[in-house]
Amino acid sequence: MDKQPNRLNVAVVGSGLAGLTAAAMLRQHHDVTIYERGDVRVATGGQGIIISPGSTRLLESVGFDRKRPGAVPIDGFRVYDMYGKLMEQAPMGLQEAFGDTILAMKRSEFREELLRLACGGDAESEPARLILRSRVTALDASAGMLTLEDGSRVGFDLVIVADGIHSVLRDTIIGNTDFKVRKTGLTCYRVDAPEDSFHKAAAGRERPDWWTSTMEASGSSSMNMLMDTSGRVAAFYPMREMTWVNFSCVVRTTNSTKETTDSWYADGNVKSLLAHFEGFPDVLCQTLRTATECKEWELQELDEIPTWACRRAIMIGDAAHAMTPVQGQGANMAVEDGDSLRLFTPGTTRDEVPAILQLISDIRRHRLGQVLTENRRVNTELTSVTAKVTSNKDFYYNYQGIQHAAAAWKRANNRAA
């Protein structure tokens, strides 16, 4: 076990995908404590998430095991009209180009695996300590001091703020209150169902192509969509070794009922989901009807912010760059952010913390600026759904990690100097 001197004392605020990835990276050489306001099942929802080859590569370097969450490889994409007629299809060719496919998982099981990487027993490094039901209320970024809900104060060398889209510490780091999340005019319902309900709904009927290409794929599956011209989209893919199906159903927000303070895991209502998708195939509606849990989220995003870091603290994940799920990049960027903390190499001293955080902020802000611009561009300029989903493949899937990004950054800045 690594017991070198100069281990930094690190706090992580929030045990979502960003916080847990950061903790998994930092525990390799430093002492990590995670503060989470909820209990162990916080902020998950059973529905699905897709992770791209670049993120998988970063996570595998600290022991990520894709078999534990039963990840399903996704390497294709099909678009159908609302009656099930095939409109577009694209084999993505990711395995050949990037050595891996996209992985589809239940979000709760992906988070469970990240929790193991951050806090599980390991002969090589000290596990991060997770303190549940412990809400952070304030931050003194110069001192690295956190205030907890019970009024107690705890000091650290380094503070990672990963408290999600409605971050309570964002304004403190930026130094003003100008940056707020805003709604995008789209609502996403998320539901998952065991393959059984999909099978039962299809029983006795001719199986539609969109159904067989989702559930009967061999090797790797595809992400499929049924959509109409008014902007209603039902996207679905298999997960947990093909025994469950995730549905993400997006409609234009007609009657806004949610507060901007709601989060992406707020509960929704299957009846209102079904009302929106009237006229879509019976097999789909019957499957959606069996869902025991439904999440409803009026999609929100955050404008680019001027800095992620202030002295001993840095924001990562949705706290720094909440975006719509159009290109499925939110969690991938959270994983990349977590990886960037590897710049805290063994032996880093407390005095070196602010300069390293500033470098990470500069490098990551630059990349996220490009991601947010692309996310909006594909949404507004591209009409082909395949182009929306598959553009920028190299940029997203070939990311090589922070050491590589930092070397490129230094080369570019030396040239400019």
Ligand SMILES: Cc1cc2nc3c(=O)[nH]c(=O)nc-3n(C[C@H](O)[C@H](O)[C@H](O)COP(=O)(O)OP(=O)(O)OC[C@H]3O[C@@H](n4cnc5c(N)ncnc54)[C@H](O)[C@@H]3O)c2cc1C
């Ligand atoms: C409908 C939808 C589908 C998506 N699908 C994908 C996808 O397929 N692929 C993809 O890459 N991305 C996807 N995303 C985006 C992705 O889910 C998010 O970007 C990601 O979950 C952000 O992780 P996070 O750790 O930053 O925040 P969160 O997961 O929100 O975690 C924040 C954590 O901080 C805790 N917390 C908050 N405040 C405090 C406090 N004061 N003190 C202590 N703890 C606190 C919370 O309880 C929570 O556990 C999707 C998003 C949506 C809305």
